[in-house]
Amino acid sequence: MTASTQSVAVSKSSKRRLPKDWKSKVVQYATNLILVIFFIFPLVFMIMASFKPNDQIFADLRSLRAFLPVGDLSLTNYQAVFAKSKFPRFLFNSLFISVTTILLSLIVNSMLAYALSRLKWAGQKLVLAIIIATLIIPGETVIMPLLLLVSKLPGLSLTEGITTGWLNTYHVQIIPFIVSAFSIFLFYQFFRDIPKELDEAALVDGASRFQIYYKIILPNSGPVIATVTILTFIGAWNSFLWPTMVIQSEELRPVMVGMQYFFQQDTEWGEVMAYAAMITIPVLLVFLLFQRSFVQSIASSGIKG
Amino acid sequence: MVPALLLGLPAIVLLLMFLIGPFFAGIGFSFTNIRLISANPVESVGLRNYQRLVKVAVLKVEPVMDPATGQPALDEDGNLVYPRSRDFTRDEENYPRFAGTREWFDFNIGDTRYYVLAGDPTFMKSIINVIFFALIVIPLQTGLGLLLAILVNQKLKGRNFFRTIYFSPVVTSMVVISIVWVFLYDKDNGLVNQFIGLFGLPAVNWLGQTSTAMLAIIVMSVWQGVGFQMILFLAGLQGIPDFLYEAASIDGANTWQKFRNITLPGLRGIFVFIIITITIAAFQLFTQPYVMTNGGPDDATTTVVFHMVRKGFREQDIAVASAIGVLFFLFILGISMVQRFILRDQEA
Structure with missing residues (x-):
């Protein structure tokens, strides 16, 4: 029954034992098939419903037609999403926030990690210890005081000059999420394992510490850059609680909050499914392309505890 | 030293502003009456927010007696009648022990009813x-x-x-x-x-x-x-x-x-x-x-x-929310210590 016993059985199997193996394969495929259906049916239903008018969605529910592209298929629901909500604006907001947060967090976190792993400076050990200690602070503990803090922080506006409060801005959705103790830690671990000989050779050639960072260390850090990018992207793209509290303006709303509003104002199933499909399918496609990195990154984020 | 500071400073400043600062601010807020928007001055309230969150009390009441018959009074369905919990929780003068609590749930042992009261049910x-x-x-x-x-x-x-x-x-x-x-x-x-x-x-x-x-x-x-x-x-x-x-x-x-x-x-x-x-x-x-x-x-x-x-x-109510956040942190801290303990035990 277990994985490895099975593999042992397979490696020892001869033609004489094939029938037994054949039976267990059928059982395994059947189990997997049931599980695939279990895991995929909401997604299939969502996609199919997004192309169907409401009355047909309800009629199809009584049969397997709910999961099939049959009947009166159209893009009407998608057009309705664009007509009834500022979907392109929400999409732009989420993309802008995600990309900016990723870029800044890659730079800021890796710079500190480089200073911690490669340079000698006073307070280095203390800073490292503090960063490891902060890994245990849950976001939930910080979010309420942070809400109060950002509502009081001074801001600079092109039209109003100096303002009070960061509520209803882009930067309140970006700046607090740039630095991540976990990303710093990932970069730190990775940089530590890059051979020091590389730096020393470059130093002899007259490179500055900063040049070593961006010409030697960063170009050799593909895997950890991928991990931090993926984790930051998942966090930014899916962010929901924070923008719910700090963004009232529709113009600055990210996709997830936009979806919640759309869901509440509008109970046409097909339209909600069309909205859901548009923000889910692209992410799933990216996941399919970079599966291995995604799975490893998410698994590593769990192992930090 | 100079390049190290330049490289490390952005992350350190952001970490202080958006993680370590709010963390300690939250601990501080949890001992006050601070609100998101308020005209009133912020005052220290000691442990009040925590006491309210974790306060639990049990109130024991006997069935109401019918003064005419000396027997327990019954309602239309023939059930025993009990005093309501709010007769006690709102009577701070006579029952200071139950002040600031509300009914969480109740249960009966025999004819005696127990109200479990909580500061924040x-x-x-x-x-x-x-x-x-x-x-x-x-x-x-x-x-x-x-x-x-x-x-x-x-x-x-x-x-x-x-x-x-x-x-x-x-x-x-x-x-x-x-x-x-x-x-x-x-x-x-x-x-x-x-x-x-x-x-x-x-x-x-x-x-x-x-x-x-x-x-x-x-x-x-x-x-x-x-x-x-x-x-x-x-x-x-x-x-x-x-x-x-x-x-x-x-x-x-x-x-x-x-x-x-x-x-x-x-x-x-x-x-x-x-x-x-x-x-x-x-x-x-x-x-x-x-x-x-x-x-x-x-x-x-x-x-x-x-x-x-x-x-x-x-x-x-940022103060109470911060107190919940602090309790949440203590819980996470406790649970990771349990994890360490179990895993250390296993390795030994």
Whole structure:
């Protein structure tokens, strides 16, 4: 029954034992098939419903037609999403926030990690210890005081000059999420394992510490850059609680909050499914392309505890 | 020194401003009456916020006597009549012990009724709810996660495909999943009721009644998250050396014995880790009740974080919300110490 016993059985199997193996394969495929259906049916239903008018969605529910592209298929629901909500604006907001947060967090976190792993400076050990200690602070503990803090922080506006409060801005959705103790830690671990000989050779050639960072260390850090990018992207793209509290303006709303509003104002199933499909399918496609990195990154984020 | 400071400073400043600063500010706020927006000055209130959150008292009352007959009074249905709990909780002069509490639940022993009062009954309910969530999700998700891991670890064509499918809900937004499942759970047109209708079962208002709302959220959450446990178990399975199984085969062990004596012990660290992450995730539960049930019906799906957001954001009571955040931190701290202790014990 277990994985490895099975593999042992397979490696020892001869033609004489094939029938037994054949039976267990059928059982395994059947189990997997049931599980695939279990895991995929909401997604299939969502996609199919997004192309169907409401009355047909309800009629199809009584049969397997709910999961099939049959009947009166159209893009009407998608057009309705664009007509009834500022979907392109929400999409732009989420993309802008995600990309900016990723870029800044890659730079800021890796710079500190480089200073911690490669340079000698006073307070280095203390800073490292503090960063490891902060890994245990849950976001939930910080979010309420942070809400109060950002509502009081001074801001600079092109039209109003100096303002009070960061509520209803882009930067309140970006700046607090740039630095991540976990990303710093990932970069730190990775940089530590890059051979020091590389730096020393470059130093002899007259490179500055900063040049070593961006010409030697960063170009050799593909895997950890991928991990931090993926984790930051998942966090930014899916962010929901924070923008719910700090963004009232529709113009600055990210996709997830936009979806919640759309869901509440509008109970046409097909339209909600069309909205859901548009923000889910692209992410799933990216996941399919970079599966291995995604799975490893998410698994590593769990192992930090 | 100079390049180190230049390189490190942005991250250190941001860390101080948005993580370490708010962390200590939150501890400070939790001892005050600070609000999100308020005209009143901020004052220290000592431990009041914490006392309110954790205060629990039991009030014992006897049935009301009928003065005319000297017998216990009965209502129209023939049941005993009891004094109401609020006669006591609102009477600070005579019952200072119950001041500031409200009824959480009640029970009877014989004819004596006990009211369990709490300073914040909703907070208490939210803790019970997340413990219930954890107690159901832990066996479901570890069991199913292990089964999936074993399945996709077989030398089977298409196992990468299966792995991807099982993991895909993990990378899907919880907001999207919650909204789609609201439709699946719909009483009149939901797929879930259509499906159980095939077996002749009556339609259930899954999210609309106290007895099933949390269970509905649990099933959805297990479906969404189990791919993550699968990956962890898979890593664990692949870390068990093959020669152990080969040696056991030579000794004549059967499949179950190998599973019981090699696989399970080999995964002990993963089990501990998974149980702890699920417990933490239960206490972090927020999006599902926020989107699907708004904490209801009757607080049946209110969670700790949901209650914290309701206090801090909707009611603007940053002080109490910060106190909940601090309790949350102490809980996480405690649980990671338990984890360390268990794993150290195992290594020794």
